[in-house]
Amino acid sequence: MPDAETAAAEIQRILITELAQRIEVEPELIDPRQPFERYGLDSLNAVRLAVELEERIGCRLPATALWDYPSIESLAHHLAYDLSVRRISDQRS
């Protein structure tokens, strides 16, 4: 599924940018395999980030998405493969 693969990579890039902005570090310092917790995101702030991502990605996410997919890599994979998110809302014309 090359489509899904491309989408996963794109979503992963967006998630890294969002998280880096949130915690004020350079995106290069974020490891997508590490749990969100590692970056100081507690359970309730993870809920808030899920809602924030919903806006960016243009797809309804459960508030608990980051609890179930606790790293950038697993979340991006879930969005691209399970929810078939192919496009990012910001890129829509």
Add this chain to the structure above:
Amino acid sequence: MQLRQQYQLAEKLERYLGDPEDPAAPVSFGAALEMDEREEYPIRQTAFLDNWNLCELYVPAHCGGRLGSFEEVFAILRVLSRRDLTLALSHVVTFLGALPVWIAGSDEQKRHMAELVRAGHKVAFALSERMRGSDLLANEVEARQDGDSYVISGEKWMVGNATRSTALSLFARTRPEGGPRGFSLLFVDKRSLDPARFRHLPKVPTVGLRGSDLSGICFQQCRVQRDSCIGPAGSGFELTLRTLQVTRTFCTGLSLGAADTALRLAADFAIKRRLYGANVYDIPHARAVLANAFIDLMICDCVAISALRALQARPGQASLWSAVAKYFVPTRIESVIRDIAVVLGARFFLRSEHAWSMFQKMARDSAIVSVFEGSTVVQLDALALQLGFLPDRGKTVDDTFNDRLRTVFSLDAPIPAFDPAQLDLFSREGDDAVSGIPFLCDHLRAAGASEETMNAARRVLDQSAHLTGDLERSRRLQPRSIAAFDLAKRYARLHVSACCIGFWIYNRETLDEFLGREKWLVNCLNRLFAEGELIEDARTEAELLDRVRAGRLLSAVPFSLSCGERNTYA
């Protein structure tokens, strides 16, 4: 004016319980005070409530009980709380304990729970631990999976009815590493446990609620069936947060019941007591203090009743409505009780004479409400977290908006059945109350509201416009900072203002003359923005007297109380 259906049961319960001033009544102030002194659990009184089948109201209709309207349970809770918070909590804890099963339990669990509750067994919600405060994910009681069972070890502490309950909803760590998916809620029927593997901990001595069973339970490798898990394994944290949205809204009923008695006693004193050659009530300042407390109670009522109705009408917004209600009402009532203590002078400090010791007991007992079921700061945090992400008002105010507001605010609007699946940790629908401020103000103008009313409404409107930009910027505020909490408080005040306006608009034509006046709304709004200034309004002062004399609840929805004929005032 006929009393609305959802309040009729509360009035019946009032009659059943009798006049609390009468020492011979089944649930009297006198007995409550004596038992409080002796730190004695209200066994006889809870049994008296069981005989009335109050437990039926804790079980949803589709599970064989009579629970249909949260507003109805709320009114009942006030009737109990105005007599004795220890009794109210001792009984209503079962409703809290059973709620996770109603929200997420299996059919078999619901059947089992309904059977227990309807038979008068007590159910506790075993959540808190000695060292853990509000940090649920730090809880240590563990339920380790072992084949077809869970093996429970650890200690729960400061749990209402921990000892006297037959069953528990138990919050336990089911993954050693914890985390938001590392906890589950277990439905534990203590009768099925090996008695050698658990023990109850002694009651904790407390300043208020002295007769209640605030104790604990300690498990040592105690085995329960795997199917005791409520909802999927790992859903305990989420389920607890959703349960608390409901239970914390009900906490407002405890505060409001206590405030009714405190204000009633103070007003009664002011009417009878002579000072400087006149009654205390003839002193303008004393009269204004009491009347302003009465206005505060009605403001709290608007928030609480709307939040209770919103649980059923807009459950997706409950994360906001319940947080505002739980933040605002208990703290406001604490300050109301402090304010009216001034009128009593030194009497508020007494534990010896009946009426004054009851005032003191209400002050002590109600002081815990702002702490449990998520403290005031927890509520402000829950609000602050969401404020930067509320949807644009333009998106939420559509053709259905008027009907939506009517369902929440109008006491006559049919209320949908509670749908727990709609409770969400974050409101994607925003907040119809605050989004509705411009709509509600237009409504007032179209109805021909006076200049005075429009001025009060415009202040709310201006603040709401001002807040919009601050909400946007709040995304960058540090969590749990002073600025984040200040913003949450400002937001809460706007939500409360909107509830007062909405409550008045949608009920003014069917409420009585006192509540239907524009001045009633103006007083509420001015009080909210008055920053401690007292409002002078002869009509409110007269109404307070009437209500105390006639024995009617000090509420936006007054109903008749059991007050004996001994209430003859000079």
